Structure formats: C-alpha cells, structure tokens
Amino acid sequence: MKVFISWSGNKSHKVAMIFREWLPSVIQSLEPYVSSEDIDKGARWSSDIAKELEDSTFGILCVTKDNLHAPWLSFEAGALSKTMDKSFVTPFLFDIKRSEVNGPILQFQSTVFEKEDIKKLIHTLNKACGESGISETMLDKAFEVWYPTLEGELNSLRECDENNLEKNVQEENHSTEIIEEILELSRDNQKLLRNPSTKLNDSIDELKERLDVTLSKIERNIGVQGVQTR
DSSP, X not given: OEEEEEOOSHHHHHHHHHHHHHHHHHSTXXXXXXXXXXXXXXXXXXXXXXXXXXXXXEEEEEEXXXXXXXXXXXXXXXXHHHHXXXXXXXXXXXXXXXXXXXXXXGGSOOEESSHHHHHHHHHHHHHHTGGGXXXXXXXXXXXXXXXXXXXXXXXXXXXXXXXXXHHHHHHHHHHHXXXXXXXXXXXXXXXXXXXXXXXXXXXXXXXXXXXXXXXXXXXHHHHHHHHHHO
16 A cells, blocks of 8 residues: 655655655555655656655655645645545654644644554554555554664654754854854954053954954864764
C-alpha cells in the first residue's frame, strides 16, 4: 500500500525521512513516498506528485511549528482529502500541541509523538492495507520491536534542534556584546576628540588596544559561523 508523506521545511523533511525508513520495518507491505527521494531523475515533479497523490491510500502530514501555515503542506492536505477517506489522512504533530493547530489541517484526526498514539496510527495503517495487512498480534510484536528506533531518531532530531537554538541564542548574545563594545569605543573616541588632553597619546593607545581586542572577537565569531555553515 502506498503512503504519501507530505512535508514542508527542513525539520518536517527530516521527520518525513525517518517515517519513510521506519514504516516498512513494522508493516512490510507499506510503500512510503517522500517527494525529495522518490521522484525519478528527469521526471516532471508536478506530474509525479499528482500521480502519487492519486494512487496513495494513506497520507501522513509532517507538521511542525515552522510549517503549520506553509502553502505546500496545505495544498497536499487538500489534495489528499479529495482523493481518499479523511480517516486515512493524519497530521503527525512534531513539537507542536494539538491546541496550536488551526486551518485546513484541523479537519483531520492528528497523531502526536507519544507511543500509544503512534501505535493507533500503525493499527489504522494496517487496517487500510486490507488483505496485505498483518494480524494484530504480529503487528503489536513488530511495533514493540521497532518503536524504540523511531523514538530514538525523533528524540535525536528534537535534541539537535534544541542545541541549535541554544547556539543561536549564544551567538546572538555574543554579537550584542560586540556591538555594545563598539558603541562604547565610539563614545570614548568622541569624548577624546572633544576634550583633548596632555595624555592624548596614552588615550589613543588605550583605545587602539581595546579596538584590537574587539576586532579579534569579531574575527573569531565570523570564523565559527563559517565553520558551522560549511
């Protein structure tokens, strides 16, 4: 059975890729489709996606805070709702609460990142498989075996996002400190020009030393950002 996994944005795409690899481990008859990976080279992507939307029996929308109102996600959600029963379309909410969801996605019964809720999703997927599905006993055993893999990968993604957020905050604070130092140097320079004294040379040397320190901080900051974005 074909499962169309819709995504929009970097985090959503990573969630989609995790499900693409994980779902067939639990139910072997599932054929997940993720547009970034499953469109043949040279194929017209719009036609390919349209065909997959039409041929798929089940749809999973990977929803995050970043893409809740993304046009592409809304478009695919609408297309899925037109081509299949609404009970066979579910938004998977990653790091977003049900109470935060609004818009067209509200029409679908969502799944959250909790073991029992994902287990319900797997049972619904198995039901949609019809004769190609597996017995509930086998399904429950397979789920217990493979769920830790899904949980571990999604938790790693969450931790990675938290670490990146913390780094961004630290970089922002560091940049603010540098700007404040530059402003202070500018004020001291203006004061020196307005009120020159016999100690002018000493004051200039002191300002130069402070400027060198600040410039060194700026260079280190740029260097770290360059390494991170490579």
